[in-house]
Amino acid sequence: MSAGTFTPAPGAAPVARQVLAQTAMEARLLLRNGEQLLLAVVIPLIVLVGAVRGSAALDLGSKHTSVDVLTPGVLALAVMSTAFTSLAIATGFERRYGVLKRLGTAPLARGALLGGKIGALLLVEVLQFLVIGAAGLALGWSPDVQPVALLLAVLLGTAAFAGLGMLLAGTLRAEATLAAANLVYLLLLAGGAVVLPAAAYGGLGDVMTWLPSGALGEAMRDAFDGSVAWRELATLAAWAVGGGAAAGRWFRWE
Amino acid sequence: MAVPEPSPAVRIDGLVMRYGDKTAVDGLSLEVAAHTITAVLGPNGAGKTTTLETCEGYRRPQAGSVRVLGLDPVADRRALMPRIGVMLQAGGAWSGVRADEMLTHVARLHAHPLDTGLLMDRLALHECGRTPYRRLSGGQQQRLGLAMALVGRPELVFVDEPTAGLDPQVRRTVWELLEELRTDGVTVVLTTHYLEEAERLADHVHILDKGTLVASGSPLELTRGGTVATIRLVVTQPFPPGAPQSLADALGPTTELIVLDEHSLQVSGPADGSTLAVVSRWCEHHGVLPESLTLGQRNLEDVFLELTARETEVSGS
Known part of the structure; x- marks a missing residue:
């Protein structure tokens, strides 16, 4: 057969290359989207500045300054907004517009798709940490970083929220996902012990640390206070396993 | 020793697919020969x-079997997907x-993709510029869909209504x-309304x-009706009740009359000038104003309409 333009030469790219391509694409799309950017960077910055200013008058009952307590909380909020809300909304609309269906035959392996999504989440989180961290430092934050605890908190927190986000996106319609992901975000922002420490919730504080939001908030605050919150990290790991398993079981691709 | 027949690109055997109590596919069997363009109408x-x-591979057969390039689209998904191109509707x-x-992006997911610039040229996609997908015209989205199906250099492409x-x-x-795809050895399966x-x-x-x-069959095989000719009548107003039946009676039993819809009908059989005269007299008698009245050989559209005409009320109601 003559070698024409379209002479077949099929084959999938190596998985590593697919993951890289998918990571780059998803991160680019996330950062290009105005609402996502608002959620990822602008709202956390407003919360940080507003809370630090507002709490000057309050006593958080801590030996730390308010910026030392609040900055790790806002970083936890940033992880939650990206790994849960942004991921759920983006994936919900990918399902709606047939992107997942299309890429499935493209041929993007499901593992590579997930790898790409995780890569994009981590990339965006690094950017969030740089921006929010810089703002915190400018406000007088003096962290005492425990690197292993920080890494575990970010990874396990991302995994826990991403599993729940995928569960939401894979079972509801896109509009319902949009509404639910934003609502859950607002509820946890207000009362999930993310930004404010669990201790600030009085008797409810203990319950809060069993939520993924509270566990991530506490783990992050400890990590920037030179210690490791093992119980909270274990809680996040349990949510990650449970959420991931549920998403794997019930996620519908279209 | 006989030369083995080239195995079909697609072989469907007794496929059954249901949604709830609605049967979408009911014991379908068909084959698609390799290196051809096959239309599903x-x-x-x-x-x-x-x-x-x-x-x-998006749906699992509820009964029967489907083989594409000799593979099971669900069980052998990983092996099959790189070899096929899919254009969604x-x-x-x-x-x-x-x-x-x-x-x-789609090119990067493949091992030996086509040059994307070449595809953009061939399908006039450069005109899309920096416009986001949601603001592209329907035709631009269609052409991009076709380009995505082809960029991985598949052996077999499924195109769902490529020119809608x-x-x-x-x-x-x-x-x-x-x-050109067929010339270059790609098998094309397309659905179309045209x-x-x-x-x-x-x-x-x-x-x-x-x-x-x-x-x-081939288009020629399907449209070959021997000496059978077809008269097609399209009218401006819906047929009066019972009128088609009276035309069938006037034409006699050697012809077949099919009501295609409330504005058109088709007569086939050993039709000639006198049959045409019967039809036009009938129009006059019923005060039916013809928009067109044609006598000709069958084309694929006639065959299609005959075969798929819904149970119509030729016998009057």
Whole structure:
């Protein structure tokens, strides 16, 4: 057969290359989207500045300054907004517009798709940490970083929220996902012990640390206070396993 | 020793697909020969898209079997997917993505992709510029969909209504492209609503109705009606009640009358000038104003309409 333009030469790219391509694409799309950017960077910055200013008058009952307590909380909020809300909304609309269906035959392996999504989440989180961290430092934050605890908190927190986000996106319609992901975000922002420490919730504080939001908030605050919150990290790991398993079981691709 | 027949690119055997209590595909069996353009025709709801999606591994057969390039689309998904190209009827891209970005992304997922610039040229996609996908015209989205199906250099492409909504000039470009694919050794399976598209392009046509295969053959085989001629009458107002039955009576038993819809009917059989005269007299008698009255050989559209005409009330009601 003559070698024409379209002479077949099929084959999938190596998985590593697919993951890289998918990571780059998803991160680019996330950062290009105005609402996502608002959620990822602008709202956390407003919360940080507003809370630090507002709490000057309050006593958080801590030996730390308010910026030392609040900055790790806002970083936890940033992880939650990206790994849960942004991921759920983006994936919900990918399902709606047939992107997942299309890429499935493209041929993007499901593992590579997930790898790409995780890569994009981590990339965006690094950017969030740089921006929010810089703002915190400018406000007088003096962290005492425990690197292993920080890494575990970010990874396990991302995994826990991403599993729940995928569960939401894979079972509801896109509009319902949009509404639910934003609502859950607002509820946890207000009362999930993310930004404010669990201790600030009085008797409810203990319950809060069993939520993924509270566990991530506490783990992050400890990590920037030179210690490791093992119980909270274990809680996040349990949510990650449970959420991931549920998403794997019930996620519908279209 | 006999030369083995080249194995078919697609083999469907007794496929059954149901949604709830609605049967979309009802014991369908068909084959697609390699290196051909095969058209799958049928009215809306005939089961075309469901059948295609089963071949593409999106749906698991509820009964029967589907083999594509000798593989099971569900069990052998990983092996099969790189070898096929799929053009969906709609969607398949992020709403904020640009055409060139999307095509480049799909190219990166393949081992030996085509040059994306070449595909952009051939399908006039450069005109999309930096416009996000959601703001592209329907025709631009269609062409991008076709480009995404081809960029991985597949052996077999499934194209679902490739020219729906394209202007005539672009439609011709797409036809030429599909013919070039066949020349280069790619098997093309397409669904279409445009019968002239199937007639012009396809080596083989499968006509589906209500989930089963009602006819199969080359366009020539399907339209060959021997000495049978066809009279087609289209009228401006709906037929008066009972009128078609009176025409059938006037024409006699050697002809067959099919009411295609409330504005058109078709007479086939040993029709000649006198048959035409009967029809025109009948029109006059019933005060029916013909919009067109034609006598001619059958084309694929006639065959299609005959085979898929819904149970019509020729016997009066």
